[in-house]
Amino acid sequence: MEQNRKKLVIIGAGPAGLAAAIAAYDSGEKDILILERDDAPGGILRQCIHNGFGLHRFGEELTGPEYAHRYVREAAERNIEILTRTMVLSVSREKVITAMNDEKGVFELQADAVILAMGCRERPRGALNIPGARPAGIFTAGTAQKYVNMQGYMPGKEIVILGSGDIGLIMARRMTLEGAHVKAVCELMPYSGGLNRNIVQCLQDFDIPLLLSHTVSKIHGDTRLTGVSIAEVDEHLCVKPETEQYIPCDTLLLSCGLLPENELTKGASIPLDRITGGATVNEKRQTELPGVFACGNVLHVHDLVDFVSEEAALAGKSAAEYIRSNTDKTKNANIPLTACGCVRYTVPQRIDGIDAPVRVFFRVGKVVDRAVLTVSDGETVLMTKKKRRMTPGEMESFEIPASVLQKAVGTLSVSVVSEEKSE
């Protein structure tokens, strides 16, 4: 078997992999290879033809392909090598990557550092336990998006969407513009997981009803979907049978959450965070296996690609530094962060370097009005921050100043409470 050496191997040429490669290159590491399983770089952005990308990063509204194009071009300008149509089979703890494609067959690469940038995938029907038949006509929203936007096929005409994540909302509009009839979007929770902007511009613009606290209770049809039963759910998210109603339709789209794609990470026995589904990392996005970094949706699911690019650039720069020093030079303060109360998780999960401020990302588990964020070290409150509203649909962040980190002894707890309740 062919075996080669590369200083830095990046798995995935989506927005995270591209931004990581560019940042690593600009930090001085030129020996980079990106491995990508699709036939072109760009990742999921290639099928996200709608606009709204890049407002933070570029100060203008771009479509997905336009946003991807900027990074693909920047990578090309630096002659960064991208092997497309190449599937990575495993990553070992010694950083040997086994991959295959139709040209080389199976091959191995020894890397000094690896960046995991595999992205995420959609929660499929099999993970949702919807009772009923198994006819054709049930797709994840992203699969339907690929059919419509990249292959030019319409998956159906009469549509019901389960889940109000952003991809579901975007597809409600897309299918409507292409002449389909979207009858309803059902959301299990009492609030939508999508951005407000998408609820207004994708549903309200086209009079598509958003049914909160509703789910699909049964799937009907033999060879092709003929309809779904939908029903209201109670406060325990259990179906109220008396509210069940039948909606005829030929297509059901599922937009029920995204799962970081960490099979390779697990294969290398790299510890994962139970909540994010991604690796646990320090402030440089280094996993618990030195020299292996993770960024983008494989680490935690982001709402905005702008923040993926930012995080990936940090991972790329860190990987270049790691290769140059060939050790992890940070002081390894190893301060763990724990999420408390409404805070579901934090990224990073630990802080090793205390000489620079660290930005911490997190999500809350429910809508919190007049939110007060507190970082404490045992009984001592080290810092607080207020925000008018925090919602589960929007990732939040705050910066811990170096001075606070230097004072910290032991675990830092991050919690959020509503000011109204605490008074």
Added chain:
Amino acid sequence: MKTVELTCIVCPMGCALTVTQNEDGSVLSVKGNTCPRGAEYAKAEVQHPTRTLTTTVKTASGKPIPVKTDRPIPKEHLFDAMKKINSLRIDPPVEIGSVLMEDLYGANLIATADVGGI
């Protein structure tokens, strides 16, 4: 006089706005907003709602080209614009940014990706 209910999309607060309009369409009052940007959004939205249209154009190979209007177009013309765009056939190669249709309700239709030849 008529009133319109809107959800503000300027920030994640998502304020519920109530806009009161005169018979001639001019805005009498905006209520429910918690900042001046909300009032501005509400006025524009009831008087001249516009949207950037993103869709695809068919090619001979069947692989679509992603496109967008280079500026927002009046919301009421979205479906008419879709009809015009769907009657279009473009043969690749197409370069990102190239104009595929001019004067589509005040905007140009431009390609949003490089699409190579067959």
